[in-house]
Amino acid sequence: MDASSREAQRTDVLIGGAGFAGLALAIALRQGLGSAFSVTVADPALARGASDPRASAIVAAARRLFETIGVWQAVEAQPIVDMVVTDSRLQDAVRPTFLTFDGDVEPDEPFAHMIENGPLLAALVAKAKEEGVVLRPTAVVEFSLSPRPGSAEENAARAPSRRVEVELADGTALAARLLVAADGAHSAIRERAGIASHGWSYGQSAIVTTVAHERDHHGRAEEHFLPAGPFAILPLTDAAAIGHRSSIVWTEAAQEAARIVALPDPEFYAELERRFGLHLGEIAAVGPRRVRPLGLSVARAFIADRLALVGDAAHVIHPIAGQGLNMGLKDVAALAEVIVDAVRLGLDPGSLAVLDRYQRWRRFDTVAMGIATDGLNRLFSNRSDVLRLARDIGLGLVDRLPVLKHFFIREAAGLVGEVPKLLRGEAL
Numbered sequence: 001m002d003a004s005s006r007e008a009q010r011t012d013v014l015i016g017g018a019g020f021a022g023l024a025l026a027i028a029l030r031q032g033l034g035s036a037f038s039v040t041v042a043d044p045a046l047a048r049g050a051s052d053p054r055a056s057a058i059v060a061a062a063r064r065l066f067e068t069i070g071v072w073q074a075v076e077a078q079p080i081v082d083m084v085v086t087d088s089r090l091q092d093a094v095r096p097t098f099l100t101f102d103g104d105v106e107p108d109e110p111f112a113h114m115i116e117n118g119p120l121l122a123a124l125v126a127k128a129k130e131e132g133v134v135l136r137p138t139a140v141v142e143f144s145l146s147p148r149p150g151s152a153e154e155n156a157a158r159a160p161s162r163r164v165e166v167e168l169a170d171g172t173a174l175a176a177r178l179l180v181a182a183d184g185a186h187s188a189i190r191e192r193a194g195i196a197s198h199g200w201s202y203g204q205s206a207i208v209t210t211v212a213h214e215r216d217h218h219g220r221a222e223e224h225f226l227p228a229g230p231f232a233i234l235p236l237t238d239a240a241a242i243g244h245r246s247s248i249v250w251t252e253a254a255q256e257a258a259r260i261v262a263l264p265d266p267e268f269y270a271e272l273e274r275r276f277g278l279h280l281g282e283i284a285a286v287g288p289r290r291v292r293p294l295g296l297s298v299a300r301a302f303i304a305d306r307l308a309l310v311g312d313a314a315h316v317i318h319p320i321a322g323q324g325l326n327m328g329l330k331d332v333a334a335l336a337e338v339i340v341d342a343v344r345l346g347l348d349p350g351s352l353a354v355l356d357r358y359q360r361w362r363r364f365d366t367v368a369m370g371i372a373t374d375g376l377n378r379l380f381s382n383r384s385d386v387l388r389l390a391r392d393i394g395l396g397l398v399d400r401l402p403v404l405k406h407f408f409i410r411e412a413a414g415l416v417g418e419v420p421k422l423l424r425g426e427a428l
């Protein structure tokens with residue numbers, strides 16, 4: 001049925017996608033603009049509950065956002081107190097350390113924490129309900145501008161009366177001043193809007209799992225650059241009946257990753273142990289194994305008429321630096337600030353003039369991060385001895401220059417450049 005043929009329910013902003021980005025944006029908007037500003041989030045995953053078994057590194061800036069919107073207090077987070085980086089071959093008996101980060105970005109503020117995705121998503125859903133966000137457990141399927149651009153009605157209408165008419169999979173029709181695509185890497189909303197993405201596949205996949213180990217990790221994260229790609233050991237909080245745990249993000253060539261995850265348990269553990277080592281004592285895999293293909297993609301535009309893209313819908317990068325979600329939260333903080341400022345000035349939050357501020361704020365930074373992670377992956381995921389020497393000299397230099405190291409820690413923590421208010425820990 002055509003959405004325009006039914007009486008559409010009105011909402012100021014409709015967000016398609018209830019992942020971290022969509023939910024955080026919805027909460028920030030309600031907190032910034034109050035109950036007179038209506039926000040709806042639609043996602044079929046809302047019916048399934050928070051079942052994501054993965055874990056994520058949340059950098060200091062993103063943690064400040066979660067603290068400011070009042071969800072950080074509801075999750076258990078493991079501070080990353082230091083990080084070691086090694087660059088070696090799989091068969092090397094010893095992995096020399098080239099870089100160590102043991103800095104706080106501010107006194108007593110670690111540069112990152114590890115959280116489990118499931119509890120954080122559950123906390124976001126609970127907070128969204130508390131703030132009066134309307135949650136609809138169904139997908140966005142269609143949308144069109146109303147009145148149609150260039151039509152006589154549109155020319156007669158004042159800009160604030162224009163809407164985007166959206167049809168949900170359950171047949172509901174909604175009319176919003178702004179539609180936000182927060183529907184992830186394969187964003188159907190972005191595609192429906194005709195916005196192309198640039199990028200490529202890396203021919204690599206990441207194997208993700210959780211490992212229990214005998215000894216305490218003491219909050220240390222490890223990134224081992226192996227020829228097939230990075231193998232990261234990221235500390236998690238201890239769990240009852242399991243004890244010490246770490247999250248593994250293990251990059252391999254796509255075919256090899258598919259082979260490894262399909263192995264029977266004993267062989268899978270043997271492959272895991274070859275990479276993990278025995279420095280934390282005996283290890284046992286305790287979580288499900290998942291495999292995710294890796295690629296780079298950046299949307300050609302982050303906005304269109306009454307449409308804004310955030311999170312993976314706008315960009316997907318290599319997890320080599322654990323920055324994908326953190327970049328999405330930077331989008332959220334910037335878009336929330338732009339919308340709140342505009343509405344307080346009486347401006348139309350869906351107009352291109354308002355949205356353009358968001359695009360200028362975020363697109364360059366995103367392209368720069370995309371290029372940086374792409375370069376890192378190319379530099380490290382190869383077998384060239386010449387490149388290996390060059391990168392080891394580079395890493396060694398950074399390790400010996402405190403000023404440079406402090407800059408990289410603040411950069412990795414998301415605190416460099418024009419930082420939006422929520423990422424500085426300031427309410428909107």
Ligand SMILES: Cc1cc2nc3c(=O)[nH]c(=O)nc-3n(C[C@H](O)[C@H](O)[C@H](O)COP(=O)(O)OP(=O)(O)OC[C@H]3O[C@@H](n4cnc5c(N)ncnc54)[C@H](O)[C@@H]3O)c2cc1C
Nearest residue numbers: 017019020021056057139140183184311312322324325326
């Ligand atoms: C192996 C790996 C490790 C990673 N580790 C880290 C890390 O440590 N730190 C970090 O910052 N990032 C990390 N990332 C990146 C991070 O996982 C993503 O950037 C993040 O999950 C994206 O969040 P999002 O809210 O944009 O999208 P998603 O989490 O993908 O959410 C999109 C939502 O949209 C919904 N949806 C889809 N279609 C529709 C529709 N038509 N209508 C309505 N809803 C729809 C989906 O159901 C889903 O709930 C990692 C990625 C990988 C692959």
